[in-house]
Amino acid sequence: MESDLEVSGAIIDSWVEPCGQEDGTRVVLQVAPKGRPRDLIFVEAEASLVPDDGWLEDLSENTCHGSPVRAFGRRMLNGFISATHLQLVR
Structure with missing residues (x-):
């Protein structure tokens, strides 16, 4: 059985994409x-895990790099x- 991982660091790049579900x-x-x-790591998450629409917009517009x-x-x-x-900090 695989255990949960924790990744802490800074956002280098980000994007938002449809995942095919309604x-x-x-x-x-x-x-x-x-x-x-x-050692860059890619993290995928459902948009519902993002704290608010402001964060979602910032992630899609790449204005949160370094956060x-x-x-x-x-x-x-x-x-x-x-x-x-997800825990995102400004």
Whole structure:
């Protein structure tokens, strides 16, 4: 059984994309982890995990690069982290 992972670091890139479900949207974050900034990690999350519409807009417009993030989730087969919880800080 796989355990939950935690990724803490800074947002380097971000985008919002439809995921094929009705009203479904997902957020993809490229994160530079603390202590290992060259080991970029991709984090995918349902848009509903983003705290508010302002954050969602900022993530889609790339105006939050450098912002701290903590993501909790599980590693997927493609190496991405599928987040079950996000903490975003301005």
